Amino acid sequence: xxxxxxxxxxxxxxxxxxxxxxxxxxxxxxxxxxxxxxxxxxxxxxxxxxxxxxxxxxxxxxxxxxxxxxxxxxxxxxxxxxxxxxxxxxxxxxxxxxxxxxxxxxxxxxxxxxxxxxxxxxxxxxxxxxxxxxxxxxxxxxxxxxxxxxxxxxxxxxxxxxxxxxxxxxxxxxxxxxxxxxxxxxxxxxxxxxxxxxxxxxxxxxxxxxxxxxxxxxxxxxxxxxxxxxxxxxxxxxxxxxxxxxxxxxxxxxx
Numbered sequence: 550x551x552x553x554x555x556x557x558x559x560x561x562x563x564x565x566x567x568x569x570x571x572x573x574x575x576x577x578x579x580x581x582x583x584x585x586x587x588x589x590x591x592x593x594x595x596x597x598x599x600x601x602x603x604x605x606x607x608x609x610x611x612x613x614x615x616x617x618x619x620x621x622x623x624x625x626x627x628x629x630x631x632x633x634x635x636x637x638x639x640x641x642x643x644x645x646x647x648x649x650x651x652x653x654x655x656x657x658x659x660x661x662x663x664x665x666x667x668x669x670x671x672x673x674x675x676x677x678x679x680x681x682x683x684x685x686x687x688x689x690x691x692x693x694x695x696x697x698x699x700x701x702x703x704x705x706x707x708x709x710x711x712x713x714x715x716x717x718x719x720x721x722x723x724x725x726x727x728x729x730x731x732x733x734x735x736x737x738x739x740x741x742x743x744x745x746x747x748x749x750x751x752x753x754x755x756x757x758x759x760x761x762x763x764x765x766x767x768x769x770x771x772x773x774x775x776x777x778x779x780x781x782x783x784x785x786x787x788x789x790x791x792x793x794x795x796x797x798x799x800x801x802x803x804x
């Protein structure tokens with residue numbers, strides 16, 4: 550799925566659109582929006598289906614992304630339970646909104662469905678970021694559509710993603726990844742994520758990334774406040790958007 554994100558710096562809001570043509574950016578179809586808010590030492594990105602009401606109290610509230618103080622570790626929360634029997638977060642915001650109902654059958658809360666980490670870059674003070682994600686996703690043999698049809702929803706298990714390591718380009722004197730024309734501006738925010746084999750999910754090993762890996766999510770800059778976001782199963786649009794939002798935060802240890 551080829552999408553793009555538009556950023557509004559004035560109100561710290563981000564809008565996700567589905568691309569309707571093969572162009573890098575077109576008018577697109579609105580999917581969801583996110584707003585960045587500061588809560589004490591943490592930064593949160595509230596994600597909503599309503600572009601005008603991006604708040605945790607809205608009926609259109611989907612979930613949120615929450616960072617630690619350093620901006621290097623994030624947790625993804627879904628407003629709906631990912632499987633039967635899942636326990637909602639016990640945070641103050643979850644207790645406040647846990648009684649609200651999105652539908653007569655499904656209660657709304659904050660259920661942790663993923664974690665993201667940015668590690669020290671390869672050269673400490675310079676070089677590319679290293680990312681690691683662990684998310685609740687269906688298996689490669691399953692689909693979101695089949696899971697939603699199931700009467701009893703069981704835990705989907707964890708999908709581990711890591712970024713593909715860029716290569717140093719001697720002529721351009723920069724780190725490069727092949728985005729196949731979908732990214733046109735160099736930025737530290739640009740990344741590609743692929744499923745990490747169990748035996749090779751070591752972020753400290755720069756040789757563990759292989760060219761033949763299938764990219765499940767790629768994100769990159771095409772204009773001052775426009776970014777492409779392309780994803781595929783088993784990721785959902787919500788998960789891909791949450792991961793992409795993590796790239797906008799200031800990372801004190803990873804720049």
